[in-house]
Amino acid sequence: MKELFSQENQIISIVLIGVLLLLLMSVGLFFFFFISRKKIVEKELEKKSAEIEHQKELIHATILTQENERKRIAQDLHDDISSKLNVIHLNSNLLLDGGLSAKEYSEVTKSNIDITNRTLQSARKIAHDLLPPILDKFGLQSAIEELVDDFNTSRKVVVTYQLKYPENYLNKDQELHLFRILQELINNSIRHGKAKNINLVLENKNSKLDLNYSDDGIGFDLKQAQIKKGLGLKNIESRVELLNGTLKISNKEKSGATFIIHI
């Protein structure tokens, strides 16, 4: 016993206890390290899978939009063009068969010319809807003005606007995206929001483009709209994403919706 308590042995036992403590501390540190690492990796995974989910939704929305657009074009072609061409076809057969009086002959010919004109107009309208030529020729500001004027003349809604768009701020593709966003917004306001008045401000602030859009419709429940994965909203979101912009939706049920896009 005496020997055990000699000074050297005491130092040795202190050293051994120190080693034991270091060992415990290191093991504790390892546990801490591995657990935090696991948590961080899990968080990363969650984030990544949420991103993938979001991408999937966007792709889904894009495909659906494309299909709807095709359906619409097919319907337009069928209703406006094919039916009229059918009449022209019938009329032409009548003319070919002969046996018509001079009066009937001129009537049928007149009708043919008339329908051809209307078909041409329809074809132009369809093409215009697909890609407004004014956007390409005169830029975004004129295109938006034309769009808004079209809605104003339809008397379904009153759109007041204030546009200060610096020319060529966005490239052609981006201008088309912004134009489509506006189209979608106005259509939504009329169709779903039953809005009567729309206010639209597009301006250039601190070398950024701000689009402030508000209506006085019945608004919508944002959560529900997102649950339903409202196609229009997803579409707008994905276009804003393509523009590298941010989208803020403030929306009070029954008192209209406000969209602020910052590019």
Place this chain on the structure above:
Amino acid sequence: MSIQETIIDIGYILLALNTILFLRNYRLKLTPLKIFTLYLIGSLVIQLYSSYLSDHKINNLFLSHYFFIGKFILLGLFFRQILKKIILKKIISGVIIIVLVTLCVYYIVDPTSYNKFNIFEIVATTIPLIIFCFLFFIQKIEGSESRFIFIVSGMFLYFLCSLLLFTAGNIKGSTKMLIWNTNAVLYILYQILIFVEWYKHFRKKPTLT
């Protein structure tokens, strides 16, 4: 054979086994792995030579200098390879140079310390390595890639504890052997962790990233 000798021999056997296993992967174009394999070979050679000397009753303490300084240089380079930040690589190079220059000056000023067990040398070569281990953990806390994590865990554990044991190495007392036994046990733990590293990451030919 006493228990003490058995423990030490198990450590040697494990070291030899690890050296062979890592040598098999030497052809992989993975510089840190090559450096680590060199460290294992160096350790094995020094351990064998020192036990040969002690068997023939020749003072083998001078070998400890080669062991600690060689270990410091090789593992320093190993960490220089596996730490990714350029600034850390520069710091490691700086630390290696400073420590080596300091030790050179030390031995020029006091050549007699060459034949002793030099505590200053042990501290100067081990503490930087422990800090490098810590830096490695910080680097690895993000991301799922876990190559070398067992080796570095082993180093951290063994260097930290052995530092304390070695600094007490010059003490004379009846329970002195307890210190060396503890060290030998910890050394076995270190070698097991190196083996785990090989088993987990290099057993099958790894895909290099």
